[in-house]
Amino acid sequence: MIEILTPKAFNFEQTLRFLSRNEKECLHTIKNNEIFKVISFENSLVLFSISFTKHLQISIHSENQGQKIIDFVKDYVSDWLDLKANLHFFYETAQNDEILASLCQKFYGLRMIGMPDLFESLVWSIIGQQINLNFAYSLKEKLVQNFGQKHFYNNEAFYALPTPERLAGLTLEDLQPLQFSRNKAQYILNVSREFAEGNLSQEVLKKLSFEEVKKELVKIKGVGNWTANYSMMKSLKNYDAFPVEDVGLHNAVKTQYGLMAKPTISELNKMAEKWKGWRGYATFYFWHSLLG
DNA sequence: TACCAGGATGTTG
DNA sequence: CAACATCATGGT
Secondary structure: OEEEOOOOOOOHHHHHHHHOOOOOOOOOEEEOOEEEEEEEEOOEEEEEEEEEEOEEEEEEOOOOOOHHHHHHHHHHHHHHOOOOOOHHHHHHHHOOOHHHHHHHHHOOOOOOOOOOOHHHHHHHHHHHOOOOHHHHHHHHHHHHHHHOEEEEEOOEEEEEOOOHHHHHOOOHHHHHHHOOOHHHHHHHHHHHHHHHOOOOOHHHHOOOOHHHHHHHHHOOOOOOHHHHHHHHHHHOOOOOOOOOOOHHHHHHHHHHHOOOOOOOHHHHHHHHHHHOOOHHHHHHHHHHHOOO
């Protein structure tokens, strides 16, 4: 058993609530308050699980339990659950906005559940463009089950995202029967090829400034402002990345502020000035409010 | 049936 | 830079 100490402001209950938001989610599984996930490490799959009693307990359910794997999984979990952020500064900023402050109180200790793998967040956000979330999960499930990596444990299948190389080798005709629109399929192929050919990598982007990273991402046809900001907040820990075009955010803001209509982009940009420095984190809290 | 859904691209003024 | 048209799939 591997233990990861958690900061004071850490709420495992809300973490589970977020990770359970859709039954079709196929890149992790939750059973009895334990989170299972398969990730790829040095060309092999590693299944691990996370439970919580006072602190996080990690179990690795693969043959290889070497120290390198343990360290890799610990880093992954710390990144995924965003254990290193200092929420104090976010909550301090939130005091500028009564509505956000009340969400912070309600969800105290909720951390921005991310996607440590940039490729995953790009694929997922492209899938989610312009369609409802439930259908998006359904598309992701088909993509993963058809082209992803399968790992068996106790006669149960766990899936990992297809590699960029696997998806880069596909054609539109492979994806359209799965109900991907032609544009959506093409956008996913575009991103996959950028990664597979080594034109785009998380390591290189980490060295660039906020604006430089966004510029690199938006170069890819199919990645616009929303997708770039989504991936930057979920994978690159840009806590101020702000997907202002997000319909879910619009709905949440309308509800939380009691507005008659959804805010326009420019209205929302103005409102979000109060969250500056933490606009991505604020967005995540508003999204969480949609779970009811 | 028209409109909406965790948008993006391209054209036009 | 803003406003619009177009894309294209499923749900209500």
